Amino acid sequence: MSTGAEESGGDGSQLFFVPDDEAVDQLMSMGFSKNAAIRALFYTGNQTVDIAADWLLDNSDKNLDTPLENDLQGTSDSSDEDEADDFLTADTFKMVFVVNAELNMGVGKVAAQVAHAALSLFRNMIDTESKAQMLMAWAHMGETKIVLRGENSTQLEALAHQASSLGLDNYLVHDAGHTQVAPGSKTVLGIFGKIVEVDRVTGTLKLL
Template structure:
């Protein structure tokens, strides 16, 4: 078995383990608080189809402090699935969910993901830079997710609540970082801008 095949088998095993663990332990996670419903008057006719304010998440907290030694620009990367054909407003809402979730993870002192130094580099170094990329389908998104975790990059997958354009539970956006651009490029350099 060649090195490339060993890498592929290892990566698939990692993704499988993460996904199996997520589903096995989902039943023991604390209940999520219900969010208040918005009035119809809060949403204009033009953005009704593109907005969803609820999501379900897949997150994996990693200790990213080893990445503090990697020099250069720090950014967040948002990877949007193209096969879902989300409207622009819907994709923007899903990217916002991912951004906020990653920020909450990395700034929570009780989280494994807590990394004050990386947050400062991201916030003050270049204005909270974010880049939005596209991925063709969920399988490739899952591979990116596993690769990010293996490199020590905090990751978060947004799953839609299914109230508007797409089926409930659909993985819509993969959020990565904040992390050094050099490390994120190892994961996403083959992807096109969204």
Template sequence: NSPSFVTMEGTEQSDSQEVNAVYLQQLRELDIPEEAAKQALLHTRNVSAEEAAMYYFNKLENEEEGDDDLIFKMVFVVNMDLSMGVGKVATQVGHAAVGLYQVLQEKNSWREMAWKWDHTGSKKVVMQGSNTAHLLELQALAMSLSLPTYLVQDAGQTQAEPGLHTVLALMGEEELLNNVTGSLQLL
């Protein structure tokens, strides 16, 4: 059995170069974008998925700190005062993600932020919020920093009363967003 390879056309070094498909799949499972994974494998001569992953992550760390290199993340703050079940929390976080993504379409700068977020790993974090007042306080702080937010109000069809604030979704450049949610505990 010979290893299977994926061919890349039109590279600088030759008309086609082969990338080990097994290693490529392993890199994709690490959430490394396909083209970046292929390039990492080519640069490390298909030695192993580990070598390529190390190359990729070292390259990310060593990139110059410019505006184009900012990392964006999406944060979901769950209202822990409501004692929602796991399924309910998952549903509410889903509502928050969709709602925030719709909000991001309202301004050019936010659309650009969503694009950069999507192309830099789509980082998402779920945190614990104390209660409704806490969620509203965090939202106000985020808005004062011009960060997009979306606050889910439950329809009241299952576990929560209608109109309760269940999850706050926020997005922004990681360091700026940490000023709002950095002290919260992970869910």
């Protein structure tokens, strides 16, 4: 299936999006339109049906039935353009957490470490006006958050370096070592930014 969206980047490059056909069908079977399903998959990073469905419910007050291409390429109607601007400035942000699987942390430990990464990343950004505005836009549109599986400490460090090189805010948690893991263990990497940029760093990782 060739359905997708295309956006011209500032450097003249093309960004393509091809939604997962099966995910689109599943979302449509839940009563959502095809355009709404494609939008949801785009704005949640083409992850899972559940995540896309949650996004649709969170944004049920918006017009989701217009083609995604209108968001990416602009439209002739000024009200549509305003709505497209809202999507592009807010919905394209997400926060991801890469959990260090080699540490074999328990569910509670993982939850605590993800929370640590989220709070630390938020605190590091909130005092900078431009970053605070991004956080507010992200919060306004549902605060998309994704938890992914990382292989080991070396991979988390490499991903953090890559994120920094792209100008993405990130925070790597070094645990105090009071429970389950050794002091200084790199447990979770948090990254915040536009979906297309964050996916350049974590797009190949699997959900935890």
